Amino acid sequence: MWIVRPAYNANHSPNLSIIHIDAIYRAAHLIPVYGGQFVSRDLKFYHSYDSFRTYYVNKYADHHAFEIAF
Numbered sequence: 001m002w003i004v005r006p007a008y009n010a011n012h013s014p015n016l017s018i019i020h021i022d023a024i025y026r027a028a029h030l031i032p033v034y035g036g037q038f039v040s041r042d043l044k045f046y047h048s049y050d051s052f053r054t055y056y057v058n059k060y061a062d063h064h065a066f067e068i069a070f
Contacts, residue, residue, distance in 0.1 A: 001056040003033065029061035 007015035032052035043051055 001031075001059060003054055004030070004057055005054045029058040030055040031058050032056075 009015050032048060033054040033056060034052070
């Protein structure tokens with residue numbers, strides 16, 4: 001699986017861009033890289049992008065994702 005992480009500028013601010021909706025081909029299934037620490041029971045799903053720094057891209061989510069990724 002590929003590993004992805006957010007990009008940051010030299011001043012440590014997030015590197016953000018606005019793209020046109022037509023540029024999106026498919027959604028990606030991201031799995032957090034948990035590391036060696038326990039995940040808090042208070043963690044909500046909507047905070048997961050802010051709580052983890054690195055993610056696996058799951059190419060096995062469905063057969064369409066597998067065909068596109070490889």
